[in-house]
Every structure is written in C-alpha cells, then in structure tokens.
Amino acid sequence: MKIRSQLAPYQREVFQREERVVVMRSIQSMMKKIKLFRLPVAIAIAAQTLCLSAPSAQEPTARANEEMIKQEKIYGSRGAEVPKGYVTDRGLSDYAEILPAGFCPALAKLGGSDRWLDIGAGEGQAMLDYYALDDDTASQKCGRSIVKARAVALSIEDRRTEKWRQLAEIFGDDRLRYLSGRRLKQYSGEELGKFQLITDVYGGFSYTDDLSGFVERTLRLLETGGVFYTMVQNVHLENAKDKPGTTYQTLLVDAGGRDVNVCSWMKRIGCVNVGCDSKGNWEAPTELIEVRKVCGDIAVPHLKMVKYDAGNPPWRRFQLEP
Numbered sequence: 001m002k003i004r005s006q007l008a009p010y011q012r013e014v015f016q017r018e019e020r021v022v023v024m025r026s027i028q029s030m031m032k033k034i035k036l037f038r039l040p041v042a043i044a045i046a047a048q049t050l051c052l053s054a055p056s057a058q059e060p061t062a063r064a065n066e067e068m069i070k071q072e073k074i075y076g077s078r079g080a081e082v083p084k085g086y087v088t089d090r091g092l093s094d095y096a097e098i099l100p101a102g103f104c105p106a107l108a109k110l111g112g113s114d115r116w117l118d119i120g121a122g123e124g125q126a127m128l129d130y131y132a133l134d135d136d137t138a139s140q141k142c143g144r145s146i147v148k149a150r151a152v153a154l155s156i157e158d159r160r161t162e163k164w165r166q167l168a169e170i171f172g173d174d175r176l177r178y179l180s181g182r183r184l185k186q187y188s189g190e191e192l193g194k195f196q197l198i199t200d201v202y203g204g205f206s207y208t209d210d211l212s213g214f215v216e217r218t219l220r221l222l223e224t225g226g227v228f229y230t231m232v233q234n235v236h237l238e239n240a241k242d243k244p245g246t247t248y249q250t251l252l253v254d255a256g257g258r259d260v261n262v263c264s265w266m267k268r269i270g271c272v273n274v275g276c277d278s279k280g281n282w283e284a285p286t287e288l289i290e291v292r293k294v295c296g297d298i299a300v301p302h303l304k305m306v307k308y309d310a311g312n313p314p315w316r317r318f319q320l321e322p
Contacts, residue, residue, distance in 0.1 A: 107143030120203020
C-alpha cells in the first residue's frame, strides 16, 4: 500500500476510520438483504407447514365421501355383484314377520282412497303380494281385504320386475306406482302427497346418513292418525336385553358421549306416539318401531352424523345436538 505509507500518522488514522465506516455500511447492507431474504423463506416454510397440516381437518370429510361412494355401489349392484345380505325382494310375509304386530291389521283397514308408501321397496314384492290376483298368496295372511289401497313403492334404484309391470298395467299407475332414481329428501311433499300408512324395512331408516331429517320428512308425509312402521337391527334395545358382545351398527350418543337408544330418542319427537318391541332373542338385536302421528306440529330432535361406514346396512354413529 504505497499511498497509505506516504500519509502522515494523523492522515492514516482518518483514512482507517473512513475505511471501517465503509466496511460497516457494507456489512449492514448485506445483513438487511439477508433478513429480507429470510423473511419470505420463513413465510414459505410456514405456509408449507399450514398446507401440510390442513388435510388433517379435511380427512373426515374425504373419508365420509369415500364411504358414500362405496354405499352407492351397493345400491347399484346387480347379479353376482350384489353383496350378501343386501335383499331387494322381500315379500309381504317378510314384512309381517319383521314389522310390529300392528302392521297387518293396519294394512287390512285401508280403504280404496287410502294410500300406502313403502320406502326402500326394492322390487316392490310386498306390494305385489298385496295386489296379487292369486288366492293362495301372502296377502291372504297379511292385509287381507277386497278393496285395495293405492300403493307407492319408493326405491333409489329401479328394480321393477316384469310381474310389477304386468300388475301395474292391470290396475293402473294411480293404484300401483313405482318411483326411483331419487332419495326421499329429493321429493317435495306436493309431489308425493299424504299417506295413511308408511313402511320401511331395511330402507332409509337403516341406511340414511341424516336420521333425524329422514324421520321428520317421513312423518310429515303421514296424515294425522296415520302410522309409520319400521325396524332397525344391531342397536341398543329399549328393554336393555341386548346380547353380550353385540356389535352395534347404529349408535346414538348424547352430547356427553353416553349411549342413547333409538326408541328413547324417537319418544322425544313432538306430535307422535311411539311404541317399540325389542327383539333381543333375534340373531341381531332388533327394535320394531310403530309411530302414530297425533298432530301436525312435528318436531324431531336433531342428530349430527359422526361416523358412516358403508355396508348393508351401513355402520352409523349419530350424536344428539343440544
């Protein structure tokens, strides 16, 4: 450094101070750039962390959607693809065995202007038996009457048989009607009308993911004085005589997570009288349920779906909301 060696001592000191100031400013400038660089990096890392953690909140919804897709495949299954236990051809004699004892007398009392709705009717075999022209049929043992009520079969999938088409042609669509392609909630009250009798045997009551909504819509379709007959298997029974080791397919719990049996929940519904017949000695503990509508102001305690696993019937868990 020839220039620096030629300076006087005090000049060299001034020069060194100025040099240190320049160096410090350079360092400070570099630090600011580093900080400015680190900020977006930190933001990016935080964003990545949030993105990675976000799916955990969406996992239940994604899983529920996956289960619903599986359930739709069960509904649409045909032939060899139909899973074991998914029955679509139950006849009137099956209804007489599975539903509460009051069902057959109630069916027999229906007049020609009365209406019967069967939810989850499948092939509609129960209604075919009811309308059968043969003398030796199940209708002679259940719901026997000369005058037949107008019958409406409701099914997600169209499972009508040739026998259904033949009888529908004989009696007319206004007497024997088949609706398919939509769920109960997708029909308006005006479209379906009112009924004196509604049945559900392994239908929406056993399969829906919105149990309180389904029950409310069903009861609103009933005329005052009308009756809804249904059943549900593998549940906590009202008489508490469940089989030891029972695996429950439909579970209801209160806000504290305590078990609530289906009948006690239904007895909280406004404007209905509910009767239950617990079948703890059946292979699967089953509750047979009769609901009579006594006034129009239906109010169903709301249930939130907590879990739904596809099956026939599906595995469901609902929680009572305050």
